[in-house]
Amino acid sequence: MTDHHTYKKVEIVGSSKKSIEDAIENALAECAKSIHNMEWFEVVETRGHIVDSKVGHYQVVLKIGFKIMDS
Amino acid sequence: MTDHHTYKKVEIVGSSKKSIEDAIENALAECAKSIHNMEWFEVVETRGHIVDSKVGHYQVVLKIGFKIMDS
Amino acid sequence: MTDHHTYKKVEIVGSSKKSIEDAIENALAECAKSIHNMEWFEVVETRGHIVDSKVGHYQVVLKIGFKIMDS
Amino acid sequence: MTDHHTYKKVEIVGSSKKSIEDAIENALAECAKSIHNMEWFEVVETRGHIVDSKVGHYQVVLKIGFKIMDS
Amino acid sequence: MTDHHTYKKVEIVGSSKKSIEDAIENALAECAKSIHNMEWFEVVETRGHIVDSKVGHYQVVLKIGFKIMDS
Amino acid sequence: MTDHHTYKKVEIVGSSKKSIEDAIENALAECAKSIHNMEWFEVVETRGHIVDSKVGHYQVVLKIGFKIMDS
Amino acid sequence: MTDHHTYKKVEIVGSSKKSIEDAIENALAECAKSIHNMEWFEVVETRGHIVDSKVGHYQVVLKIGFKIMDS
Amino acid sequence: MTDHHTYKKVEIVGSSKKSIEDAIENALAECAKSIHNMEWFEVVETRGHIVDSKVGHYQVVLKIGFKIMDS
Amino acid sequence: MTDHHTYKKVEIVGSSKKSIEDAIENALAECAKSIHNMEWFEVVETRGHIVDSKVGHYQVVLKIGFKIMDS
Amino acid sequence: MTDHHTYKKVEIVGSSKKSIEDAIENALAECAKSIHNMEWFEVVETRGHIVDSKVGHYQVVLKIGFKIMDS
Amino acid sequence: MTDHHTYKKVEIVGSSKKSIEDAIENALAECAKSIHNMEWFEVVETRGHIVDSKVGHYQVVLKIGFKIMDS
Amino acid sequence: MTDHHTYKKVEIVGSSKKSIEDAIENALAECAKSIHNMEWFEVVETRGHIVDSKVGHYQVVLKIGFKIMDS
Numbered sequence: 001m002t003d004h005h006t007y008k009k010v011e012i013v014g015s016s017k018k019s020i021e022d023a024i025e026n027a028l029a030e031c032a033k034s035i036h037n038m039e040w041f042e043v044v045e046t047r048g049h050i051v052d053s054k055v056g057h058y059q060v061v062l063k064i065g066f067k068i069m070d071s
Numbered sequence: 072m073t074d075h076h077t078y079k080k081v082e083i084v085g086s087s088k089k090s091i092e093d094a095i096e097n098a099l100a101e102c103a104k105s106i107h108n109m110e111w112f113e114v115v116e117t118r119g120h121i122v123d124s125k126v127g128h129y130q131v132v133l134k135i136g137f138k139i140m141d142s
Numbered sequence: 143m144t145d146h147h148t149y150k151k152v153e154i155v156g157s158s159k160k161s162i163e164d165a166i167e168n169a170l171a172e173c174a175k176s177i178h179n180m181e182w183f184e185v186v187e188t189r190g191h192i193v194d195s196k197v198g199h200y201q202v203v204l205k206i207g208f209k210i211m212d213s
Numbered sequence: 214m215t216d217h218h219t220y221k222k223v224e225i226v227g228s229s230k231k232s233i234e235d236a237i238e239n240a241l242a243e244c245a246k247s248i249h250n251m252e253w254f255e256v257v258e259t260r261g262h263i264v265d266s267k268v269g270h271y272q273v274v275l276k277i278g279f280k281i282m283d284s
Numbered sequence: 285m286t287d288h289h290t291y292k293k294v295e296i297v298g299s300s301k302k303s304i305e306d307a308i309e310n311a312l313a314e315c316a317k318s319i320h321n322m323e324w325f326e327v328v329e330t331r332g333h334i335v336d337s338k339v340g341h342y343q344v345v346l347k348i349g350f351k352i353m354d355s
Numbered sequence: 356m357t358d359h360h361t362y363k364k365v366e367i368v369g370s371s372k373k374s375i376e377d378a379i380e381n382a383l384a385e386c387a388k389s390i391h392n393m394e395w396f397e398v399v400e401t402r403g404h405i406v407d408s409k410v411g412h413y414q415v416v417l418k419i420g421f422k423i424m425d426s
Numbered sequence: 427m428t429d430h431h432t433y434k435k436v437e438i439v440g441s442s443k444k445s446i447e448d449a450i451e452n453a454l455a456e457c458a459k460s461i462h463n464m465e466w467f468e469v470v471e472t473r474g475h476i477v478d479s480k481v482g483h484y485q486v487v488l489k490i491g492f493k494i495m496d497s
Numbered sequence: 498m499t500d501h502h503t504y505k506k507v508e509i510v511g512s513s514k515k516s517i518e519d520a521i522e523n524a525l526a527e528c529a530k531s532i533h534n535m536e537w538f539e540v541v542e543t544r545g546h547i548v549d550s551k552v553g554h555y556q557v558v559l560k561i562g563f564k565i566m567d568s
Numbered sequence: 569m570t571d572h573h574t575y576k577k578v579e580i581v582g583s584s585k586k587s588i589e590d591a592i593e594n595a596l597a598e599c600a601k602s603i604h605n606m607e608w609f610e611v612v613e614t615r616g617h618i619v620d621s622k623v624g625h626y627q628v629v630l631k632i633g634f635k636i637m638d639s
Numbered sequence: 640m641t642d643h644h645t646y647k648k649v650e651i652v653g654s655s656k657k658s659i660e661d662a663i664e665n666a667l668a669e670c671a672k673s674i675h676n677m678e679w680f681e682v683v684e685t686r687g688h689i690v691d692s693k694v695g696h697y698q699v700v701l702k703i704g705f706k707i708m709d710s
Numbered sequence: 711m712t713d714h715h716t717y718k719k720v721e722i723v724g725s726s727k728k729s730i731e732d733a734i735e736n737a738l739a740e741c742a743k744s745i746h747n748m749e750w751f752e753v754v755e756t757r758g759h760i761v762d763s764k765v766g767h768y769q770v771v772l773k774i775g776f777k778i779m780d781s
Numbered sequence: 782m783t784d785h786h787t788y789k790k791v792e793i794v795g796s797s798k799k800s801i802e803d804a805i806e807n808a809l810a811e812c813a814k815s816i817h818n819m820e821w822f823e824v825v826e827t828r829g830h831i832v833d834s835k836v837g838h839y840q841v842v843l844k845i846g847f848k849i850m851d852s
Contacts (some may be wrong), residue, residue: 006598007581011360019092021161030361032195043188046114052102068598077314078297084220090163100221117185124174139314148456149439172503210530226291227462232660234445243290245479259682266671293371303417305729316763327756337387368575374756383633385574401753408742432674434526458692461509494527496669499823516802518587529621540614543824584851600834611827645740646723652788669787669849707740716811717794780846
């Protein structure tokens with residue numbers, strides 16, 4: 001057993017018609033299908049598409065950190 | 072007809088007493104009075120006024136991109 | 143009486159299980175215990191903890207500006 | 214009447230042979246010919262031309278913010 | 285006649301199927317329809333769409349500077 | 356079927372003896388071997404090796420975005 | 427007695443109707459009421475309010491460094 | 498009891514004749530005299546004085562985060 | 569055989585109780601379990617946890633570059 | 640005779656007890672002793688020493704550009 | 711003989727009427743008159759002059775790295 | 782005798798097989814062969830080569846400041 005940990009960060013873009021928070025949750029839900037033990041996220045960029053002069057989709061660029069597990 | 076497009080980006084500050092998302096929608100609604108065919112936005116900065124130790128207004132600085140139409 | 147003012151900015155991290163806006167309000171409420179006359183805030187960074195593949199806490203790093211009062 | 218405002222920011226380069234402050238004032242004076250109700254400026258960049266090993270012109274890049282008025 | 289000049293910078297996105305340089309020229313050609321006396325450009329960002337694993341369009345975000353003329 | 360999409364961004368360095376555009380195309384061609392449905396790229400950095408006082412290789416650091424497909 | 431020193435940096439916004447330099451001096455004078463042994467400053471941001479198309483106040487955001495004294 | 502925490506970040510410059518790590522430890526030791534419950538640090542800048550063409554002191558600018566405790 | 573190479577960069581956080589250099593080596597050792605032919609690293613961020621007013625762990629965020637091999 | 644020019648940029652720190660503009664002029668005057676044909680400058684950083692709670696010296700970090708002459 | 715090397719980086723602006731790549735090559739060719747053993751370059755900024763609504767000159771700001779040779 | 786000083790900053794890359802601090806010292810030692818009176822350094826970037834999944838060389842990019850002496 002080691003006394004230190006190693007983490008990997010991946011860059012993901014989540015989207016939502018509803019809110020910035022929902023776009024973040026959507027990104028996490030999608031990543032959860034292949035990455036377990038996600039620990040934190042950092043918002044890198046917030047943007048979106050405009051449809052009929054309203055927000056069509058919020059797009060939130062995240063970095064997601066997770067522990068690399070020893071095999 | 073050309074096979075490429077040109078876009079312009081303008082920098083707008085929207086505000087709202089309610090939420091960051093509402094400040095973005097307010098900015099888009101105001102811009103829609105003079106700019107048609109807005110396509111995307113990028114959040115540049117999020118800030119706000121404080122009134123009585125609470126958020127008075129959220130202020131969201133956006134860049135809004137729209138296609139320049141041929142006359 | 144002077145014709146100019148001086149402000150100080152402090153860097154605070156607010157958190158919330160609910161939303162980015164709530165994390166900002168929580169930071170302001172906590173600061174209000176020791177700082178009066180807060181005037182504006184600037185969001186410096188938005189991040190959070192992930193619990194069971196969902197957002198556990200939003201963490202919003204703010205700079206908060208307030209007027210330095212003459213004694 | 215709304216309870217929120219929308220602002221636009223434009224990027225202007227003022228110049229002056231005398232000083233940085235004078236270059237800022239020159240930019241504001243020129244903008245005042247077409248923009249009313251300017252509210253704030255932010256200095257983005259300070260630079261200049263050199264003539265005979267002295268400052269020929271200061272050039273100050275500003276963002277100028279003004280309220281978008283309802284028609 | 286004044287001894288100083290004022291410039292405005294606008295942010296434009298040019299695109300091209302061919303090259304980065306062509307995207308810049310396309311942006312300038314489109315702007316020339318409404319802006320005369322453009323003097324310089326600065327590349328802010330270079331990106332593009334991918335179609336069938338190849339570059340579909342280069343998209344170059346430019347700031348374009350031009351002198352504000354006295355009327 | 357969902358009403359939102361999730362994207363991943365990977366950071367790739369393409370190189371070419373010929374041009375910046377060719378380095379971008381080389382990066383895309385190499386990625387296409389393992390990633391399908393690439394949608395956009397962003398140039399992060401442009402650099403290169405120098406051989407005999409000429410450009411030996413252009414090296415272009417890209418972020419490449421692609422949709423994460425539901426299984 | 428130690429062979430090293432520790433410094434703290436605080437972020438202050440000074441203002442002046444006259445000049446950028448005067449706004450810096452005003453910030454230092456105000457800080458001197460509570461902080462002794464200030465050693466250096468760094469200009470972080472220069473901005474201002476506009477009144478009647480002229481500079482109303484220059485606002486200069488500074489970081490001010492001072493030695494933490496052993497008690 | 499609340500379900501969220503608030504943190505403050507202060508900016509400190511530690512120094513050491515020996516190493517970057519030692520400069521960090523010196524900054525923490527000095528801060529510990531007035532701040533309890535420090536939780537994390539972020540290195541903002543690494544620099545130093547040069548004496549006789551060797552490093553005289555390493556100077557490491559840190560942000561230090563600590564929980565604001567309810568009274 | 570081609571006359572150019574393609575590289576991928578991954579973002580990894582290494583940690584160590586001892587030093588910044590050791591945190592970097594730990595990150596490389598962990599990555600070596602799945603990535604061969606790593607060629608270079610870039611330090612993106614240096615931070616750490618504080619335990620009892622001392623550094624508990626250094627955490628070093630790295631980008632690690634490696635050649636993508638033709639199959 | 641060529642149809643293009645090559646410039647070099649050097650980074651210089653000028654200082655003055657009086658003003659930011661004077662620190663810039665002092666830097667140019669000193670550089671003029673070894674560099675002829677300086678063409679432009681860019682302010683990179685503005686800072687200073689504090690003496691008795693007042694500005695002791697303004698220190699302005701400049702990049703100075705000059706044409707490389709063919710021999 | 712040492713087991714390590716020291717490099718210097720200089721900042722150069724190359725220009726060309728033709729292309730970004732040609733501006734880079736022109737900068738390298740000019741530097742080769744006084745600097746031998748240049749090893750790599752990094753593009754810092756891409757800009758240009760506009761003449762008659764077309765690119766007059768591309769101007770590419772480079773950092774060029776070269777090994778410092780022991781005498 | 783003047784009441785102000787002018788400094789120049791040069792950008793140097795030091796390397797070492799041992800540590801970040803040693804790479805800094807190596808850069809200073811090499812520069813000392815041609816530059817006297819170096820006063821301070823700023824770390825701009827830390828990176829390195831990887832050999833056999835370990836750090837081969839640390840490479841530290843520094844800016845080194847020194848006073849320009851009157852002749």
